Amino acid sequence: MEKVLLRNIDVPDSHTLAVYKSRGGYRALEQVLRGMSPEKLIEEVKASGLRGRGGAGFPTGMKWGFVPKDSPKPKYVICNADESEPGTFKDRLLIEKDPHATIEGTILAAYAIQSHTAFIYIRGELVFGSKVLQGAIDEAAQAGYLGKNILGSGYDLELILHRGAGAYICGEETGLLSSLEGGRGWPKVKPPFPATHGLFGCPTVVNNVETLATLPWIIDQGAARYAAIGTEKSKGTKLFSVSGHIRKPGVYEVEMGYPFKRFLEEDCGGVPNGRKLKGVIPGGSSMPVLRADELEAVRMDYESMQAAGSFLGSGGVIVMDDSTCMVQAAWNVARFYAHESCGQCTPCREGCHWMEKIFRRIESGEGEKGDLDLVLNISGNITGNTICPFGDAAAWPAAAFIKKYRAEFEAHITQKRCVVI
Amino acid sequence: MESVKLTIDGQEISTAKGKTVIEAAAEAGIAIPHYCYHPKLSIAGNCRMCLVEIEKMPRLQIACNTQASEGMAVQTRSSKVLEARRAVMEFLLINHPLDCPICDQAGECKLQDYYMEHDLKASRFEERKEHERKREIFGPYVVFDGERCIKCTRCVRFLQEVTHTGELAVVNRGDHSTIALFANETVDNPLSGNIVDICPVGALTDRDFRFKVRAWYLKNTPSVCPGCSTGCNITIGSYQNRIARFKPRINEEVNSHWICDEGRYCFHPLTEVERLTSPLVRQEGGLAPTDWETALQAALSGLSAATPLAGVLSGRNTNEEAFLFARLVKKLSSQAAIEAVYYERKLTEVEEILKSPDRSPNFRGAREMGVSSNGGFGPLLEQLAGGKFRAAYIVGEDLLSLVPDGEKIKNALEKLSFLVVQDTRLTPTARLAHVVLPATNFAEKEGTYTNRKGRVQKLNAALVPPAGALQDWEIFARLQSKAGEKIFFQSPAEIFQAIAREVARYQGLSYAAIGDQGVQLSDET
Numbered sequence: 001m002e003k004v005l006l007r008n009i010d011v012p013d014s015h016t017l018a019v020y021k022s023r024g025g026y027r028a029l030e031q032v033l034r035g036m037s038p039e040k041l042i043e044e045v046k047a048s049g050l051r052g053r054g055g056a057g058f059p060t061g062m063k064w065g066f067v068p069k070d071s072p073k074p075k076y077v078i079c080n081a082d083e084s085e086p087g088t089f090k091d092r093l094l095i096e097k098d099p100h101a102t103i104e105g106t107i108l109a110a111y112a113i114q115s116h117t118a119f120i121y122i123r124g125e126l127v128f129g130s131k132v133l134q135g136a137i138d139e140a141a142q143a144g145y146l147g148k149n150i151l152g153s154g155y156d157l158e159l160i161l162h163r164g165a166g167a168y169i170c171g172e173e174t175g176l177l178s179s180l181e182g183g184r185g186w187p188k189v190k191p192p193f194p195a196t197h198g199l200f201g202c203p204t205v206v207n208n209v210e211t212l213a214t215l216p217w218i219i220d221q222g223a224a225r226y227a228a229i230g231t232e233k234s235k236g237t238k239l240f241s242v243s244g245h246i247r248k249p250g251v252y253e254v255e256m257g258y259p260f261k262r263f264l265e266e267d268c269g270g271v272p273n274g275r276k277l278k279g280v281i282p283g284g285s286s287m288p289v290l291r292a293d294e295l296e297a298v299r300m301d302y303e304s305m306q307a308a309g310s311f312l313g314s315g316g317v318i319v320m321d322d323s324t325c326m327v328q329a330a331w332n333v334a335r336f337y338a339h340e341s342c343g344q345c346t347p348c349r350e351g352c353h354w355m356e357k358i359f360r361r362i363e364s365g366e367g368e369k370g371d372l373d374l375v376l377n378i379s380g381n382i383t384g385n386t387i388c389p390f391g392d393a394a395a396w397p398a399a400a401f402i403k404k405y406r407a408e409f410e411a412h413i414t415q416k417r418c419v420v421i
Numbered sequence: 422m423e424s425v426k427l428t429i430d431g432q433e434i435s436t437a438k439g440k441t442v443i444e445a446a447a448e449a450g451i452a453i454p455h456y457c458y459h460p461k462l463s464i465a466g467n468c469r470m471c472l473v474e475i476e477k478m479p480r481l482q483i484a485c486n487t488q489a490s491e492g493m494a495v496q497t498r499s500s501k502v503l504e505a506r507r508a509v510m511e512f513l514l515i516n517h518p519l520d521c522p523i524c525d526q527a528g529e530c531k532l533q534d535y536y537m538e539h540d541l542k543a544s545r546f547e548e549r550k551e552h553e554r555k556r557e558i559f560g561p562y563v564v565f566d567g568e569r570c571i572k573c574t575r576c577v578r579f580l581q582e583v584t585h586t587g588e589l590a591v592v593n594r595g596d597h598s599t600i601a602l603f604a605n606e607t608v609d610n611p612l613s614g615n616i617v618d619i620c621p622v623g624a625l626t627d628r629d630f631r632f633k634v635r636a637w638y639l640k641n642t643p644s645v646c647p648g649c650s651t652g653c654n655i656t657i658g659s660y661q662n663r664i665a666r667f668k669p670r671i672n673e674e675v676n677s678h679w680i681c682d683e684g685r686y687c688f689h690p691l692t693e694v695e696r697l698t699s700p701l702v703r704q705e706g707g708l709a710p711t712d713w714e715t716a717l718q719a720a721l722s723g724l725s726a727a728t729p730l731a732g733v734l735s736g737r738n739t740n741e742e743a744f745l746f747a748r749l750v751k752k753l754s755s756q757a758a759i760e761a762v763y764y765e766r767k768l769t770e771v772e773e774i775l776k777s778p779d780r781s782p783n784f785r786g787a788r789e790m791g792v793s794s795n796g797g798f799g800p801l802l803e804q805l806a807g808g809k810f811r812a813a814y815i816v817g818e819d820l821l822s823l824v825p826d827g828e829k830i831k832n833a834l835e836k837l838s839f840l841v842v843q844d845t846r847l848t849p850t851a852r853l854a855h856v857v858l859p860a861t862n863f864a865e866k867e868g869t870y871t872n873r874k875g876r877v878q879k880l881n882a883a884l885v886p887p888a889g890a891l892q893d894w895e896i897f898a899r900l901q902s903k904a905g906e907k908i909f910f911q912s913p914a915e916i917f918q919a920i921a922r923e924v925a926r927y928q929g930l931s932y933a934a935i936g937d938q939g940v941q942l943s944d945e946t
Contacts, residue, residue: 141749167594184591189466189486343572343598345467350512353596359547374545381508384480385469 004226004237005210006253009097015132017139020100026145028219029104032111033153036219041112045215048223049235053174054208055314056389057234057302064205066161067113072327073202077114078180079106081122081129081209082164082171085284086336087316090239091209093251095129097121098213099136103159105212107145108219110157113205114209117158120174123165132160168340172388173206173379175342186344199362210239230256234301238312247272260298264319275321283313285333286393288400289320310400325420327412330357330401331359337394348391351382355398359364367413372402436489443471443484446497453497454506456513456533458485461678462582465574470535472505473497481505485732503539510540516596517622518553518568519544526623529638532571543748551596559589560608562682563617567599567870570624575731576600576616584771586610600624611772611946614685618669619678626752628664629686631785636658640667642883643670644857645870646865647691647737648684649777650784654722654937655680657688657864657883664688664864664883672938675876681775681933688864691737692836694846697859698889699705701847708847713891713899720814721855721903723839724753727812731805734792735817736781739868739894741916742816743783744924745793745897750814752904758804762818763788777873782863786913789926806830812839816893817860843896859890866892868913869935871942877930878939 007021017079020026030131032041035314060092066077079102083091094102102120110118140146148156163333165184169175172190177199198204198390214236218226229236231317234256240263243249247269264270264280271277277292286308290298298308305312338356344350355378358371379395386392402409411419422440429446436445443453444460456468458654459784464486472481476494481502486493496502521527577589577600582843588606591598602608608616617627639658646653646667653676658666667688669680681849700716701708711719724730732750734743745759750757787793795801802820805813806829813834821827822833827849833839833852842854851857865886871877886892894913902908908915917932926942934940 034526078775167824189483191486338595341595343593343595345676346469346509346512346571349572349598350515353551354515354546354548360549368547381505385472385505385508387466 001229001237001253001255003253003334004229005094005101005239006251007217008101009093014097015099015136017100017143020098024220025100025216026104028216029107030147030151031386032219033151033155034351037146038112038114041108042218044223045112047084048216048218048226049230049233050211050218051234051302052224053210053238054171055085055279055286055311057307057312060207060211063195063207064109064112066193067205068196069114071196071203074117076199076202076204077115077118078111078173078176078206079118079120079212080173080200080206081120081126081175081177081211082316083123083126083209084168084171084315085242085286085316085317087241087281088127088284088314089241090251090315092126092129092261094209094213094239094274095126096132099133100140101213101216102133103136103140103210104145105207105215106159107150107152107157108215109205109207109212111155113203116156117160119180119199120159120161120345121170121180122161122163123171124166130161130163133163137161143151157240160375163406167285167342167389168336169342169390172390174388176206177204184342185344187321187390189387197230224395231299231301231303233303234312238300238315240300240315240317242268242317244317245275245277245321245324246319254300255299257304258300260300261295263300264295264317268319271321272318273321275323277319278324279320279326281310281316281318281320281397283311284316285318285336286397287311287313287406288396289329291404307389313335323421325363325418326369326401326405327418330354330409331363332397333397333401334359334394337390341390341394345387345391347382348386348394351378351391352394353383354378362409362412365416366413367409367416369413371413372409374401374405375399425489425491425493427489427491427495429495430497433863438901440489441474441485442475442482442487442489442493442495446484446495447882449560452485454531454539456483456571456656457575459619459833461580462575462578465578467575468509470506470509472501472502472509474499486774491863492503506535506539507542510536511542511545513571514540514544515546515548516568517571518550522625524569526569526628526636531621542630546823553599558607559602559625560613561918562614562686563608563625564628564631565600566624568624569578569622570600570601571622572598572764573621573750574600575619575621576625577700579619580608580610582612583588583615584612584774586779604856606895611681611683611769611776612679612774614682615679630666634658634665635826638876638884638906642881644864644880644883645782645871645872645878646680646684647782648681648687648780650736650779650782650873651676651775651777652782652870652878652939653680653684653775654877654878654939655684655815659864659883660838662884665690674938674941675872675878676775677773681772689806692862692864692884696845696890697847697851697857700859701854701857701891703855709853715855717896717899717903720841720858721753721900723855724812724814724841725904727838728754729756729758729800729810730754731810732740732757733798733805733818733820734759734761734787736762736779736784736787737863738787738817739783739788739913740790740871740877740905740920741868741880741913742893743787743790743792744892744916744920745901745910746816747899748906749901749904751791752901752906753814754812757793758801760795760801761792762796762823763798764823778843782872783870785873785875786869786877789924790920802830806833808833808836813837813839814841814843815850816843817845819844819850821849843877845890858896859887860893860896861886861890866894866913868894869917869932875942876939877927877935877942879935881931899927913930
């Protein structure tokens with residue numbers, strides 16, 4: 001398979017402008033600025049079938065199309081580099097190894113909606129990445145890819161790198177907007193949506209790093225070529241961050257629709273130490289866990305994952321072997337979401353902590369009959385009733401762990417001990 | 422205005438385009454429970470109590486942030502909605518102390534109300550509750566209990582959006598989220614008490630009111646604030662014939678949902694005084710109690726004998742009282758000068774949101790009733806100090822404490838050949854009088870005030886006056902009748918009828934039609 005996203009990362013000094021250019025970098029931007037209209041660019045991205053890689057999988061071209069063309073307000077493009085989903089580390093690799101792809105993609109997106117100020121909102125903990133990225137932005141500006149009159153086209157764009165202050169919720173697009181505006185990282189109540197009322201109330205597009213980094217290739221190689229990769233509804237390639245009980249953890253670029261089991265066993269080398277696979281979280285910690293026996297027919301695309309009862313999400317694959325206590329794992333995930341809940345709306349603020357406390361009790365042998373149904377009920381009462389998707393992200397995994405490994409939880413409650421470790 | 426038709430719980434409703442479901446429902450008399458939504462604040466959408474089911478939408482939607490649209494079918498009581506509400510109630514209560522008996526909000530708490538309506542189950546929460554700050558002083562009138570707070574952010578939004586003072590913010594995350602003061606801030610802006618009113622739970626309580634009376638023991642009387650001429654609509658909460666608190670009463674033409682702190686607490690100095698319970702007449706050795714008949718006779722002969730006469734009426738007297746006073750004083754002396762007390766002070770930007778620069782709620786009404794003959798209160802006071810008058814009739818104001826050069830006024834009053842003071846207590850001014858007539862305060866009387874903008878509004882009696890005092894209007898009426906006038910008024914309502922006949926601007930008004938929202942004088946907008 002031809003690599004779209006990881007094509008440059010093994011080249012020495014891949015983060016520099018010189019290497020990026022030598023590999024065909026900024027060719028797409030030059031092509032666009034020499035005569036492709038913003039409308040044509042949006043059409044091209046729509047034709048590629050590219051879907052947002054941040055987790056929700058919304059078609060990128062369509063998202064851009066929602067931005068009103070005649071708004072008198074400034075428009076903004078924001079690159080969401082606040083990668084914080086546990087088990088996800090793909091954007092970090094792109095930022096550190098191929099920052100110019102993200103920058104070029106951001107410029108293309110900005111041109112598409114005719115924005116003249118763009119931001120990269122980078123997770124505060126990615127200190128090295130932010131230094132690499134700032135260096136690349138400076139280099140790009142020096143070379144005339146940013147700033148006034150880019151490549152003599154008359155198009156201006158300022159690109160500002162903004163470091164987050166350390167909250168998972170700022171990866172949620174409206175939480176990110178609130179944070180970037182200087183406020184608490186509180187998601188905004190929708191409607192209105194960012195496309196019309198985003199940053200500072202102005203039309204705004206927020207795209208994930210991976211989404212934006214794909215754009216130069218699509219423009220350079222053509223939408224049709226991109227659309228030829230993958231499945232009918234899930235086009236192109238996708239990055240997967242693989243961690244946990246696996247021989248070869250790391251970031252993999254995979255063609256959409258690739259068999260999941262084969263990926264884990266062959267590409268990633270399978271579960272080490274003679275252990276057996278117990279379960280996999282396929283799309284970052286907020287997605288429902290899949291049991292080993294549920295993986296047989298699963299393919300790595302949006303539709304197949306959903307049919308299996310989970311989601312592709314951010315592509316953060318967390319592998320657990322049969323030495324894993326699922327009660328502990330559930331508590332671990334619940335603890336993360338309880339800690340990161342922004343506290344704005346009632347079900348999430350109260351429910352996440354409640355579930356965490358119950359899991360903690362069960363894990364420490366103080367579980368009671370009825371606890372499991374209570375957690376399932378709490379999870380159901382959070383799902384769909386919150387301001388932002390964080391509520392679902394906390395509620396889904398909690399319910400999935402119990403549903404799929406119920407016997408293990410019940411053993412904790414009745415025998416007051418773990419039957420796994 | 423463009424309108425849209427929708428159904429809410431099967432009921433067909435037409436509402437203006439742009440209205441939200443919660444507003445459209447309220448117009449149709451369907452109350453959708455809510456905490457964070459407040460009609461005068463921005464939409465926060467955080468409490469999730471107003472979730473409703475809307476046809477063709479897979480998820481429940483918050484009614485406060487969903488615009489009503491043509492053909493929309495909304496369910497506010499479907500089983501899915503009721504379960505969601507029950508769940509929100511349960512979530513709100515898991516960390517909330519269940520100690521209503523010692524909470525001052527009890528009886529007017531939305532958590533209690535909605536729990537009774539929507540949950541009514543024992544808690545399933547067996548974990549340790551999160552603890553928070555208790556009894557933190559937020560300002561001179563406001564105290565905070567972090568454990569009772571449901572983080573609806575109404576207080577934060579009020580301070581950001583109405584007063585623009587922004588003293589409070591939400592800090593921390595998750596179930597440690599709490600409301601806190603910014604460093605070196607206190608909530609001491611002139612409208613601070615309103616955050617207690619809009620707090621739907623017991624998190625913010627009124628330091629002046631709390632723990633004095635349980636809410637359900639209060640007698641609530643709609644009335645008008647006597648603090649200044651804005652005429653904010655209030656509800657007087659009283660208990661055992663004492664005022665316990667003022668609460669704002671909604672009137673979009675006057676004060677919307679708010680009142681200022683000065684107005685809110687002005688009842689203390691006005692009502693909590695040692696009351697006069699008998700008329701007093703100056704005898705050798707000082708003022709001595711007497712009966713009404715003797716006192717009124719003495720007042721009448723004294724005032725009639727000494728001319729010119731100055732009549733000074735408090736700005737807190739009603740239109741009905743002013744109407745009678747103006748006629749009485751003119752009857753007593755053809756050369757009388759008469760004015761209502763009026764003073765202005767400078768207001769800050771935040772004060773200007775509600776306050777008027779005076780402390781005379783009915784100065785305008787008094788003038789329109791004829792209590793105005795001398796070019797204003799200032800000139801009259803100067804003439805009084807300058808010894809132009811031989812007699813004075815001062816009603817409801819302690820002139821000596823009111824003006825900066827009280828000593829000068831004192832000397833002038835001492836030189837008068839006759840002074841009648843009508844008040845609720847024995848003020849320094851009253852001590853100089855020849856006759857003192859015990860009267861009533863704003864909370865003991867009914868009648869009308871006309872505010873600065875020409876809105877006629879009704880006062881209702883919340884308290885019973887002490888035995889021995891008479892209503893001001895009754896004192897004036899009795900004096901007038903003693904002076905030979907034929908007076909048949911039995912009540913302020915009847916006096917108002919006379920006003921509506923005789924005072925041009927008030928023609929056609931009826932006492933009953935004033936209602937609890939007042940009426941605007943016709944040539945005013």
